[in-house]
Amino acid sequence: MSDECFSPLFVKPLPRMKTQFTLPLSALATIMLAVVAVFSGLSNAQNPAGGIPAPPSEINAVDVDGDKGEAIEVYWRLSANDPSASAMPDLSTDTPAQVTQYTIYRRLADGTDEYTEIGTQTYGVTTFTDSNVKQGVSYIYAVTADSEAGSSAMTVMAYPVAAVMQWFDYEKSWMGLILLFISAFIIFYIGLARSGKELKVRQIAGLSAVDEAVGRATEMGRPILFINGILDINDIQTLAGLTVLSRVARTAAEYGATLEVPTARALVMTTARETVQEAYLAAGRPDAYQEDRIYYLTDEQFGYVAGVTGTMVRDKPAACIYMGAFYAESLILAETGNHIGAIQVAGTAMPSQLPFFVAACDYTLIGEEFFAASAYLSGDPQQLGSLKGQDVGKLLGGGLLTIGVIFATLEVIWPDMTSIKDVRQYIDGNILGSDGLTMTSVEKGSDQWFEELLQRQRDFELNQNALESGGIDA
Amino acid sequence: MSQATSHETIKIDTDKVKIILATDCGSTTTKAVFIELVDGVYRQTQRGEAPTTVEQPFADVTIGAVNSITEIGELAGRKLVDENGRIIQPATDTEGCDIYISTSSAGGGLQMMVAGVIAEMTAASAKRAALGAGAIVMDVISSNDKRRPHEQIQRIRELRPDMILLSGGTDGGTTEKVVELAELIAPARPQPRFGSEYEMPIIYAGNAAAQEKVGEVLDEGWIDLEMVENLRPVLERENLGPARDKIHDVFLEHVMAHAPGYDRLMNWTDAPIMPTPGAVGDILQQIAKDQGINVVGVDIGGATTDVFSVFDKTFNRTVSANLGMSYSISNVCAEATMPSVLRWVHFDMNERELRNRVKNKMIRPTTIPQSHEALVFEQAVAREALRLAYQQHKEFATTLKGVQQQRTVGDTFSQQVGGQTIVDNMALNLLVASGGVLSHAPRMEQTAMMLVDAFEPEGITKLAKDSIFMMPHLGVLAAVHPKAAMEVFERDCLVYLGTNVAAKGLGKPGKKCFSWELNGEGISESGEMNFGEMKLIRLGPDQTATITCDPARGFDLGAGPGKKMSGEVRGGTVGLILDGRGRPLALPEERAACKGAIGGWVDELELYPKVEEAIPATV
Amino acid sequence: MAHAYTPGLKVSSWLDHRCKRMLPIKGDVLVEVGQEVDANDVVAHTEMPGDVYPVNLANLLSLPPSDVPECLVKSEGDQVKEGEVLAQTKGIFGMMKKSQKSPYTGTIETVSEVTGQLILRGPAIPIQVKAYVSGRVVEVLPEEGCVVETKGTYLQGIFGIGGETNGSIRMACERHDQKLTPDLITDDMKGCVVVGGGQMTDAAIERALQVGAAAVVSGGMDDQDLRDFLGYDLGVAITGSERKGITLVITEGFGDIAMAGRSYDLLKAREGCQASVNGATQIRAGVMRPEIIVPAGSDENPVSGSEGQVEGLLEPGRPVRIIRDPYFGVIGQVSGLPHQPAVLGSGSKARVLEVKLDSGESVVIPRANVELIEG
Structure with missing residues (x-):
């Protein structure tokens, strides 16, 4: 009864996380971005500019993890004329090439259509989520940096990408584990209560x-x-x-x-x-x-x-x-x-x-x-057992909270200690956040990420080629 | 003393009293004590004993009383009883006494049944009133005692009480429930113990608005109904005095009048005869009031154990029927379980054989332990009997239940239920022991240790024993001559064993519990107590000293956890006992470790002679 | 110590024994003074007022209690049978009447206007008091009971279980120290008083119960066996009301102890005679011990010479039984009565006596720990 209504920190939101929170969040982000875009447009309107900005230096895209194959995330590197690209953007000078936004284009990888605009992103941002994709269809993305004066040349992806359906969303693996853990305890305690063992209730x-x-x-x-x-x-x-x-x-x-x-x-x-x-x-x-x-x-x-x-x-x-x-x-x-x-x-x-x-x-x-x-x-074993099981969850939640607080505090005291930072980040990003079980993942959109991704795609290509040629040889 | 108010007490000029004679007619023996004015202070100088003569073939309690007094007379060289077997009063230089008083528990004492509406509320108050008056409460009937009405009637029928106390309802409260109780009693028609001519006294001390209706229901020839003020006029307050006084009146008028020889005895005494436990309660209350201290008294007998306590001027008494050292010894072992008893024994014993021994003591209650092992075992049983009796006492001595609570938001997480125990071992100042196994222990150290083990006093607690079970006599005397009673109580009645200093809290064995420093006349010592240790410092009966204790973290000696405390300690036949075993007292679970721990304490306190010292039983 | 000794249990080959047979409440006595009665004869009977059942009519009929009397169909003092209508509500315009039937059979005792309660008294319970021992009525207490006197062998046990019963004596053991084992109890012991020697084992009790023996008498028993037999640990020695179908009496105490030779010989001498046994024990002020009474036939004469000693005096040469460990159950003779208290092994000081054991050894025992063997 009670787990439906008033439950400890960690128990209740879990089952709903995926179905309800992920989608509205992304929707919210889009709206906010749109709003920002409008404002940035306004501010830029006051600075009439000329010249064409440099194009974004690199572009790549990956399938969004843990969905049913309905979105692809596009990443690019900022244009040299992006005001956020330099550490101290100089907004006062009227550079004609100043980037106001990026426009994202897409075409089918099989080449049956032309590049069509699928959206824009404000300056300083390097990602875009395309949620209007068909599962299993390969796309090629391109991006231009736009200024008042006009758009740069298109930066085009080297390899196609397709949205694939995943059976599991590993982002919340930690939550899943915790859920399993608590459920196991609930079942264990229900069993215990059924077997006639007296469960002590304060x-x-x-x-x-x-x-x-x-x-x-x-x-x-x-x-x-x-x-x-x-x-x-x-x-x-x-x-x-x-x-x-x-x-x-x-x-x-x-x-x-x-x-x-x-x-x-x-x-x-x-x-x-x-x-x-x-x-x-x-x-x-x-x-x-x-x-x-x-x-x-x-x-x-x-x-x-x-x-x-x-x-x-x-x-x-x-x-x-x-x-x-x-x-x-x-x-x-x-x-x-x-x-x-x-x-x-x-x-x-x-x-x-x-x-x-x-x-x-x-x-x-x-x-x-x-x-x-x-x-x-009521003395009902089901009620008693879940009461007791949830206590374990509360204990776990309380423990995690305490550890997190301790590390967050330490991080402030010794900002240079990387190990402290790592632990804090892990709690923040992996356990509470959406990074799943993997220990350190390369931040999406970083230089390293682009390199690794490109390397992977090249390796894949090479493998494919080798297979094909090998096959012919055979 | 409120008890005396409703009786006609002969006015005594207390200044002229020189000789006081007191008897206590117990169920087996009648004990007499003789108090004289020696050099301006009252002292108990002589004592006498004789078998009680309530039952056949004598059937006259005065014979036993006179026998015991005659014994005193011979010892004191004074003629106390004249040729007609009467006590000579008032005293002259060579004969008689100024005051004669007596208590009685012969024939099983005063046995009562009480009834009230709710077991935890008016019925509990009624029980308190009856116990406080010195009665044995045979059963408590209440609307919520989980018995069906016909079962309750059956029970009332089976009991043979001397009187019934009926209460229930606040003033203006329930009438229906009280009348229902009366309706249970009327058809049950309990048979009194003394013959069928005896009218059963029923005292009604319930809802004043229901008096008339209860009167109608109980308007029967065999009932003698007495109405007194409600003993629980509102749930927030008890008013036990009137009911208690009425119980004493009825005890004298009805119960005593039907016991053989009591009519004569009543004529002799200068104060109303009181039930023995009632008198003990009175003297303890008097002490607590005079010295402003909290007192616990215990009397462990063959069949029952009485515990008395005065905490913050509130008096409580409980009788643990079936916790005793002879008739009930088997019950103690059954209730406490054998392993619990045996944990106090520092050597191995065969359990099956012990069980037979326990039963043999039960069927031959008058035997005494002859061997060392038997004594150790009997004292182990005593610890458990006392512990259980004190536990029952704690459960009974509570604040009132059914009271509306006033709360603030601050109480959100600390809501306390009404009816918490008022017994607080930390606030306890004096622990008085009486009863065979305690007062006849071969070594006083054993008595002290039994008390400490069973009651677990905390902080500074004085330990004493009643030398010859004189408290009942003094309780009655306190009503007539309080000064004499107090002087004798301090000088002759109590034998101070010493003082126990114990820390509350738990720790790891061997880690520091508290450090102490003792300063006084001819003594200056200091040291440190580790957790799980005990130490005995000899301090004579007239010696006092100041102890300063500095407890380790988490230990409390009265000033709060970890706070330094100092206080005065009194010596005695045993001395000062420093107890670092922590509270609540927990013995090691594992048998070997437990045996070792107990053995260590036994050695430190020199409780028992070393086995090789023990005198062989054969010659 | 007020008493120098514990009075012993009576074991006598010839004793005038008077049994008071009393009704719990007043009733009719059916015998006259001088009448010879058998153990199973009813000497007095009465009817105990029946059980009381309160019926809350006010609640059952949803009425204020004050309206209850006018709704009654029966009145106080009426006999009602189970299922008979006790009361009926007036209803609305004579319709929707509610009635309440009697849940029990009995007599209406009272009806209360305050509580709305009707008290129903069940049928009276007849109580019969039997003679218990065969003998002669020597006194009649009108309406209350009578006293039956019998002459014969009388033994007190130390502890018993179960109430009054009777049967003919059968010796199961051959010696007074032989353990009573199940193989010694035979099927033809049905209704008999089985006499053993030493400890009665739990298997033997089981067997006796199986063959339907009336009682088992033996020297001792183990506490564990007693607990198994009763199903609970006996706390206080007040017995007699157990309904186990058999009466048990032990004569010496708990443990493996032989029955005193004298007791055994007495019973053996009366083998085949009718005996009355009562296991009721009460060890409190007013001690009650279990007993075995074997009334003598009318032609028997008193065995002379058994009352050699003055009762209750502790003096050298008297047989005593030690009743406390370490010599529990041992029988000997008083050999010395030192005046001065002695220090015991326990460290206590007490008055003692010297006892010469049958084995020739002499031991010092506190006076409280011996009992006289009375004859």
């Missing part, structure tokens, strides 16, 4: 307080009020609240106290009735169960609050228990409860409402504690 003060609250109500001869939040049954917090209700009802049945449950949703009322009846049965007091005490008020948020506070002021319950999702009504309810002198126990995962509950209630189950309480109460 004593939650708010939960132990339930007995006290119910006892107080019994001694004072007043009812217990249980509010299951104001959301419907499909909300995970409402469900967790129902597990706690079951426990409260059971205690109430054992103690012989009366339990009152006004609900804001009809479905919650039905479920609550079932839950409470079952609890009374389990406590061996089915005769003490009173169905009428669990009733539906209204769906309207403040209509409901008015109804509940009215009941509170009239009946003066000795214990008020709030378990579920709450909004603005939290403080109204908790304050009223405090005013009538009730022992109050609250539990919610609404971060904005927690401070109110903490201040006005005797005991509060904070965020995940609430789900932990639910898991603990």
Whole structure:
């Protein structure tokens, strides 16, 4: 239940990373680039220029890793007239050849069409992602440096490139490993819980307080009020609240106290009735169960609050228990409860409402504690096991965070220590970033990268040729 | 003493009192003590003992009392009892005494059943009231004790209490639940212990608004219903005094009046006869109040162990039925488990054979250990019995439950549940021991070590034992003549064993625990304690000294972890015990290591004679 | 030490024994003074008020408790059977009536307006008190019980399990120190009081249970076996209410100890006679020990000469049993009574006595650790 909603740093975002975050990010980048392009265009408009800039010195392209073959990344070297090329760009002088943007062209490698413009990139930037490619089709890219005066000659790629589909995106290998690790622990702990081993859950003060609250109500001869939040049954917090209700009802049945449950949703009322009846049965007091005490008020948020506070002021319950999702009504309810002198126990995962509950209630189950309480109460091995497994994840996340902070700090103190920098970069780039498992990868677009890539492509070509000629020889 | 308020106490001119006589009629023996004014201070000078004569063939408690007093009379050379078997009062130069008082636990003491609505709330308060009055609580009936009503009725029927204390509900609180409890008692019709003519006294100390209805339900010929103020008027406060006083009244009027010979004894005494444990509780409260200290007292008997504590002026008493050294010894071994008992023994023993020995002691409770091994084993059992009894006491002596808490946002991560124990070993100043195995140990060191091992006192704690089990006598005397009671308590009742200085916290064996410096008359020593070590420094009974301790990181001697602390220590028959074993006390899991550790402590404290020194049993 | 010795267990070949047979509550006594009764005769009987069952009508019918009395169909004092309607609500315009049936059979004792609770008293439980021993009624306590007197052999054990039973004595062991093993118990011992010698083994107990013996009496048993037999570790020596189908009595103590020769000989002499055995033990103030009573036939005469010594006096020459390790279970004779307390091996000082063991050895024992063998 809980891993869906409130989970440690590392568990939840993982499954979504690929499907949701990668794509919108690239889209966002494109928009931003476009905006920058417009601005740069504007600024350049004030500097009328002449002359044709030098072309970008080199161009190459690679298939984007870890996708289904729908994008190719193009890299080039800045033109000599690019204002960012020199360390101190001199923007004041009106060099006519000053590059304002690069235009990227593409044609099919088989030569069946001409170069067509596929996009532009502002000056100072050396990459472009072409996401409008067909899988398995080879392209040749070209780029020109443009100025007010006109465009340079095309720099054309030496070898064609094709977008290929990969089965796995290795960029997030670390995340995958961590996910596997945590999942393994969750499964391990679920298994452990199933085998009957007692999994220790820290004593939650708010939960132990339930007995006290119910006892107080019994001694004072007043009812217990249980509010299951104001959301419907499909909300995970409402469900967790129902597990706690079951426990409260059971205690109430054992103690012989009366339990009152006004609900804001009809479905919650039905479920609550079932839950409470079952609890009374389990406590061996089915005769003490009173169905009428669990009733539906209204769906309207403040209509409901008015109804509940009215009941509170009239009946003066000795214990008020709030378990579920709450909004603005939290403080109204908790304050009223405090005013009538009730022992109050609250539990919610609404971060904005927690401070109110903490201040006005005797005991509060904070965020995940609430789900932990639910898991603990239900005694369900699945819930208990995942609770325990996630703790391992939290531990791991906390550990990584600490190490990262330490190295980042050290890096500031000793900026020259490369080993410290390497570790920091590895955490930053590989574990948290998108560099996958490989230790040091050459930065894309760097000189070395161009050289290596070209060499690879040449080697490949040579191999192909050798194979072909060898084949003929044979 | 509140107990005396509701009784008619004969006005005594305390300044003129010279001779005081006190008896305690226990279930097997009646003990008498004789207190005289010697050179301006009250001293206990003589003692006498005789078998208690409540049961057949004598069936008159006064015979035993007179026998014990006669013994004193012979020793003191004073005629205390006249020809008619009456105590001579007031004292003349050669005869009689000025004050005569008595306590009683004969016939099993005062046995009560209590009932309340919620076990942790009003029922717990009712139990506290009953225990504080010196009763043995046979069972606690409550709405949430997980028993079905007919099972509860069955249970009430089986019990044969001397009286019932019914409580429940705050004032203006639940009526229904309290009446329900009354409805359980009425049809159950518990049989009293003393004959069928006896009217069962029921004290109602619950919701004032329910008095009338409870009265209607319990309006039966065989019930003598008494109403007192609610002992828990609001959940935030207890009001045990009225219920406690009423229990004493009823004890005298009903229970004692039906026990053979007590009507006569009651006429003789100058203060109401009290249940023995109630009197012990009174004297401890008196000490705690007078000296402003926290006290724990323990009385380990053959069948039960009583623990008394006064922390921050709050008195608590628990009776651990079935934790004792003879009738219940087998139960101690069963509850603590044999390995737990044996970890205190520094040599190997055959477990199967021991089990038989334990059972043999159970079926022949009056035997005493003859051999060295038997003594060591019996003292190991005593440690476990005391430890378990103290654990039960800690669980019972708590703050009130069911109280509304006031919170601030600062409490977010430190929410504490109500009902935390108030027993704090660091705040404990004085630990008093009594009961056979503790007071009759051949060496005082053994008594001291049993106390330290079982109670694990922290910081500076004085250890004492009740020399001849005189606390009950003094408890009653405190109600009549507080000055005499206090003087005798300090001078003759308590035998100071010494002081224990122990650090709280855990560390690695052999690493520094704390360094210490001792300065006082004729003594100036210093040294360092490593974790897991113990040291005994002989310090005479009248010697005091100042100790300054500097604990290592993570160890606390009362001033906070790692903070320097100094305080006064008092010597005694044993001396000053420096305990570097840390708290909570953890013995090595592994048997050989455990044996070694215990052996080391035994040697350091000279607990037992070396085996070759032991006197052979054969001649 | 207030007592110089522990009173011993009674072992007597000829004793007037009086058994008080009492009802737990008042009832009818069925015998008269002077009447001869058999062990299995019922001497008194009564009916114990039945169990109490509260039925919360207010909750069951969703009513305020004060409305409960007017909805009752039955009234206080009525007999109701299980399934009979107890109460019915008025309903709305005579419709939608709700009714509650009685969950038990019994009598309605009370109905409360405060709690809405109806108290149902189940049928009375008949209680019969048997004579337990064969003998003669010597006293009748009207409505309460009677006293049965019998003459015969009387033995007290040290510890027992199980309640009252009776059967004819069968000797299983040939010597007083022979272990009671399963092979010694034969199928024809059904309903008998099986007498062993030394330790009774768990297998022997199992076997006795299997053949349906009424009781097993022997010298000792192992604590481990006791625990296995009971299924729990006995904490406090209060027994007698176990329902194990057999009564066990040990005469000496726990461990491998032989039955005292005298006890064994006494039982052997009465082999075949009807014996009453009670395993109930209570070691508290008011000690109760298990017992074996073998009433003498009407034609038997007292065996004279057995009451040679004054009871309860510790003096040289008296037989004593040592009841504490290291000489546990050993029997000897008092050979000396030093006045001064002596220091024991444990370091304690206590009053002691010297005991000459049967083996000829002489040992010093604290006085608290011996018991007299009374006759």
